[in-house]
Structures are given as structure tokens and as C-alpha cells.
Amino acid sequence: MSVRGIRGAITVDVNEEQTILQATVELLNGIVTANxxxxxxxxxxxxxxxxxxxxxxxxxxxxxxxxxxxxxLMCALEVPVKGSLEKCIRLMLHVNTDKTQKEIEHVYLGRAQALRPDLTKA
Incomplete structure (x- = not known):
């Protein structure tokens, strides 16, 4: 068994508590289900x-x-690069798994799909 990183991101339209919480759950559930x-x-x-x-x-x-x-769990601010994607929540899960890195499914939802189109499923 190895420790693997699983990435994911999602965007929201507004800076509101319930919207942020719901998007976080949606993203985490997507990562958990996919993997x-x-x-x-x-x-x-x-x-x-x-x-x-x-x-x-x-x-x-x-x-x-x-x-x-x-x-x-740990929260932090994303690096504020000019022109970067706005209103974005990113997750990095460190997971004990038998999967290879190639078998890991990263999840990008909403406008966050633009961050890693190479990893986004059609």
C-alpha cells in the first residue's frame, strides 16, 4: 500500500456560506466515489x-x-496569481491505497475543469 495524492477543484458563483459548504461536499463526494x-x-x-x-x-x-x-483537515489561501481562476475551492487528499498513480482519478468540476483539462473526463 502507498500514500497517493488525489486532486480536485470546483468553482462557485457566489461567496456565500451555504454555497461554499455545498460545493465542498459535492467535490469531496465526487473524489471519494471516483476512487x-x-x-x-x-x-x-x-x-x-x-x-x-x-x-x-x-x-x-x-x-x-x-x-x-x-x-x-487544513484550510489555506491559494496563491493569488493575477488572472487566475476566481471563486475556486481545491482539495488535495492524501490516501492510503493500492492504486497506482495512473489509476487515481482526479476530479475537476464547473469552471475548475479549465485547470486540468488533461485530467477532466468528457
Missing amino acids: NIVPEEICSVFITVTGDLDDTFPARAIRQMGGWELVP
């Missing part, structure tokens, strides 16, 4: 948001999900 993982297999989750999303901590959404209470 067939359970919280017990997750070492940690690193969460970043762009500076225009400051209405809540996305980690709150994950902490409220059943089975995720003990998973270490």
Missing part, C-alpha cells in the same frame, strides 16, 4: 480557497460528514 475510498483510508485533506471566498471554512462541510470527524 472508491472511505474516510479511514485518508491520511489528511488539504483545502485551499481563492481570496474571494471568505464567508466560511470549507473544512466545516467535511467535518460534518459522517465518518470524517477524525480525518485531519
Whole structure:
């Protein structure tokens, strides 16, 4: 078994608490489903948001999900590069898995698909 990183990102239209929390859950559920993982297999989750999303901590959404209470979570601000994608939530899950890096499915939703079109499924 190895530790692998699984990436994902999603965008929201507005800087509102419920919108941010719902998008975070949608993204995390997409990653979990695509990779067939359970919280017990997750070492940690690193969460970043762009500076225009400051209405809540996305980690709150994950902490409220059943089975995720003990998973270490960390929120941070994304590097504010001029012209970069706005209103974006990014996740990096560190997971114990038997999958190879090639077998890992990264999940990019909404306008975040533009970040990694090479990894976005049609």
C-alpha cells in the first residue's frame, strides 16, 4: 500500500456560506466515489480557497460528514496569481491505497475543469 495524492477543484458563483459548504461536499463526494475510498483510508485533506471566498471554512462541510470527524483537515489561501481562476475551492487528499498513480482519478468540476483539462473526463 502507498500514500497517493488525489486532486480536485470546483468553482462557485457566489461567496456565500451555504454555497461554499455545498460545493465542498459535492467535490469531496465526487473524489471519494471516483476512487472508491472511505474516510479511514485518508491520511489528511488539504483545502485551499481563492481570496474571494471568505464567508466560511470549507473544512466545516467535511467535518460534518459522517465518518470524517477524525480525518485531519487544513484550510489555506491559494496563491493569488493575477488572472487566475476566481471563486475556486481545491482539495488535495492524501490516501492510503493500492492504486497506482495512473489509476487515481482526479476530479475537476464547473469552471475548475479549465485547470486540468488533461485530467477532466468528457
